[in-house]
């Protein structure tokens with residue numbers, strides 16, 4: 001795996017592994033429940049030059065992640081584990097494994113590995129790109145409904161990732177409501193299982209308070225109990241269940257960085273995310 005990691009210096013990795021993680025360990029701070037965010041599990045070389053933005057995970061690295069979780073006593077669970085236990089307070093180590101975009105490589109590459117490790121996962125589907133016959137999203141093949149039904153019968157949960165995978169904040173309220181409602185109905189009809197969770201497409205506009213208020217209300221109206229986002233961090237039973245944070249994972253997560261992320265040593269990036277988004281909002285208002 002060493003040769004998968006870029007040789008260049010990565011400030012986010014250095015600070016997380018060598019500054020924040022040792023301090024958290026020294027202070028014996030326990031972080032909460034990590035919700036891992038994967039996209040592709042494939043052998044394709046990642047497209048992004050900056051590791052932070054990489055969304056592909058090589059199957060060998062994904063298997064290493066699953067092995068690491070098992071060795072460290074993490075129990076893969078659904079999002080309901082946040083309600084059930086408040087994991088950080090009871091000492092049980094839950095982890096939620098999620099996949100965005102509903103790619104075929106989940107069925108081919110991720111599912112066999114998850115099954116080997118007795119792990120469950122939640123896959124978020126952009127329903128406009130899910131069909132039989134198969135459709136493509138971002139030039140990659142998506143799951144079809146036969147595969148989704150098979151996965152559903154084998155312990156994999158499905159949530160919505162909207163209908164069109166559009167920027168919800170650019171839609172009128174009715175447009176956003178339709179995206180949430182229609183995608184949920186389609187998945188429920190096609191799998192026969194209730195859908196309780198939604199994954200916000202693209203970067204979550206956490207600094208746009210008015211939008212976040214509208215979005216939360218629309219999720220509740222549509223019948224969702226959980227919403228996950230790209231906000232970085234761990235969660236507890238005190239978190240806002242409709243705007244849950246996640247931990248991005250990819251081929252660049254070597255064991256040291258993966259361990260640091262799972263224990264909250266990557267969460268400092270959330271403050272940077274917020275700062276960056278706020279400054280962008282302010283500069284947009286000035287011009």
Ligand SMILES: [Zn+2]
Pocket residue numbers: 100101161165201202
């Ligand atoms: Zn997506």
